[in-house]
Amino acid sequence: MASPSFDQLDLIPPLSQAVRELGYEQPTPVQEQAIPLVLAGRDLMAGAQTGTGKTAAFALPILQRLAPQASTSASPARHPVRALVLTPTRELAIQVEQSFKEYGKHLPLRSTVVYGGADMDAQIRELRRGVEVLVATPGRLLDHVQSKTVMLNQVGILTLDEADRMLDMGFLPDIRRIIALLPKERQNLLFSATFPDEIRNLVKSLLRNPAEVQIAARNAAAELVTHVVHPVAREKKRELLAYLIQTRGLTQVLVFCGTRIGANRLAHQLRKDRIHADAIHGDKSQAERLEALENFKAGKTTVLVATDVASRGLDIEGLPQVINFDIPHSPEDYVHRIGRTGRAGLTGEAISLVAPPDMEALAAIERLIKKKIDRVLVPGFQPDGGTVATLMGREARGASRRTEAPRPMAPRPMEPRPTEPRPMEPRPMAPRPMAPKPQRPQGDPIFSRPYEPGAAPAAPAPKPEETTQQSKRRQPQVAALLGGLKRA
Numbered sequence: 149m150a151s152p153s154f155d156q157l158d159l160i161p162p163l164s165q166a167v168r169e170l171g172y173e174q175p176t177p178v179q180e181q182a183i184p185l186v187l188a189g190r191d192l193m194a195g196a197q198t199g200t201g202k203t204a205a206f207a208l209p210i211l212q213r214l215a216p217q218a219s220t221s222a223s224p225a226r227h228p229v230r231a232l233v234l235t236p237t238r239e240l241a242i243q244v245e246q247s248f249k250e251y252g253k254h255l256p257l258r259s260t261v262v263y264g265g266a267d268m269d270a271q272i273r274e275l276r277r278g279v280e281v282l283v284a285t286p287g288r289l290l291d292h293v294q295s296k297t298v299m300l301n302q303v304g305i306l307t308l309d310e311a312d313r314m315l316d317m318g319f320l321p322d323i324r325r326i327i328a329l330l331p332k333e334r335q336n337l338l339f340s341a342t343f344p345d346e347i348r349n350l351v352k353s354l355l356r357n358p359a360e361v362q363i364a365a366r367n368a369a370a371e372l373v374t375h376v377v378h379p380v381a382r383e384k385k386r387e388l389l390a391y392l393i394q395t396r397g398l399t400q401v402l403v404f405c406g407t408r409i410g411a412n413r414l415a416h417q418l419r420k421d422r423i424h425a426d427a428i429h430g431d432k433s434q435a436e437r438l439e440a441l442e443n444f445k446a447g448k449t450t451v452l453v454a455t456d457v458a459s460r461g462l463d464i465e466g467l468p469q470v471i472n473f474d475i476p477h478s479p480e481d482y483v484h485r486i487g488r489t490g491r492a493g494l495t496g497e498a499i500s501l502v503a504p505p506d507m508e509a510l511a512a513i514e515r516l517i518k519k520k521i522d523r524v525l526v527p528g529f530q531p532d533g534g535t536v537a538t539l540m541g542r543e544a545r546g547a548s549r550r551t552e553a554p555r556p557m558a559p560r561p562m563e564p565r566p567t568e569p570r571p572m573e574p575r576p577m578a579p580r581p582m583a584p585k586p587q588r589p590q591g592d593p594i595f596s597r598p599y600e601p602g603a604a605p606a607a608p609a610p611k612p613e614e615t616t617q618q619s620k621r622r623q624p625q626v627a628a629l630l631g632g633l634k635r636a
């Protein structure tokens with residue numbers, strides 16, 4: 149059976165020309181199935197592996213649906229926002245808007261992107277010029293709505309890219325506020341690599357009779373990516389990372405950390421190990437993030453340390469390795485992280501540094517991707533012997549039991565069979581001879597003689613004058629209370 153081509157998707161000539169100029173020959177499975185549904189005006193929920201061309205699957209049909217309303221007029225009133233695309237991260241928003249520009253370069257349609265961390269005045273100037281396609285992050289879009297610098301009352305197509313992240317990571321209140329500003333009659337598109345069941349139930353409440361496209365198994369990892377786990381002591385993770393990069397001669401590695409502080413610290417430590425490294429996360433300005441990303445793509449930086457903000461939408465051509473320095477708490481994030489490699493038919497490698505506290509998260513990842521990841525010990529970096537068997541899995545424990553030599557059994561002494569108890573006869577106790585008490589040495593007789601009370605010395609008799617004076621002093625002065633003392 150012949151492979152389909154873009155000519156069979158009924159794209160208009162300006163779009164077909166742009167596709168040919170970009171070197172696209174055959175649509176990917178998600179493009180082949182989604183584009184006709186979007187062109188037909190259906191609501192759509194599409195799931196496919198990361199790196200399979202989801203952006204073109206919605207950008208091409210959106211441009212074709214907007215083409216009849218395209219205008220060459222310079223008036224902003226002829227270029228209202230007709231298509232709104234929401235993304236969870238700045239990097240993804242920039243890449244999606246760039247794709248719209250490339251696909252629609254032969255159409256008189258305008259597009260722009262708004263996101264936080266950038267100059268809002270420059271974005272306002274672009275919006276006032278008039279755009280048909282607006283790509284935005286939810287927070288910055290609401291800033292423009294509050295400033296009354298954008299109108300959404302003519303939006304006919306709403307697209308949520310990376311929908312599970314948008315809904316699952318706290319963006320739902322912002323999305324509901326934005327949806328309330330849109331016309332009720334509109335087309336809704338949701339594209340993502342994963343759709344957990346709870347997110348699918350929520351998504352269905354936002355769509356109207358949606359068509360569903362599921363190219364691969366839900367939450368499946370890319371097939372061209374090999375997975376490996378290196379059990380490691382927690383305090384030796386950074387040393388093992390530097391060892392792997394230096395001994396294997398890795399030249400382009402994307403390393404994921406769990407926190408922004410951790411990403412900065414790891415990049416700094418790698419630079420001290422004479423490894424060209426930089427960090428990218430939400431605390432950096434947009435200019436700093438773009439510079440770090442461009443240096444990494446150009447090969448100026450060997451290691452790019454990123455948080456999960458960079459795991460969505462980053463398109464790095466031919467990225468060979470992704471390393472999970474910190475194991476993600478959500479197994480779906482693992483699928484998105486490793487989706488940065490093994491793209492466009494190329495092979496990739498996903499390396500995870502797993503310490504004993506990461507075992508529960510690793511088990512959840514293996515359940516999600518339905519695959520047991522190989523464990524490989526690196527000598528000198530493995531944890532202590534008490535946890536190696538747990539980290540290596542049941543196979544290692546079973547092998548160790550099979551290869552262990554049987555221990556010789558020490559013979560136990562024969563115990564006599566119990567018999568009926570015989571009454572105990574009292575044994576005659578021989579009287580013990582009394583040992584003579586040791587005589588104390590004679591000491592001072594004053595201490596050994598018993599106490600004899602002696603007569604107390606007689607007190608001297610008081611003189612008559614003293615006795616008379618004491619008796620006078622001891623008389624209470626009662627007369628003073630009754631009116632005075634008698635005169636002598």
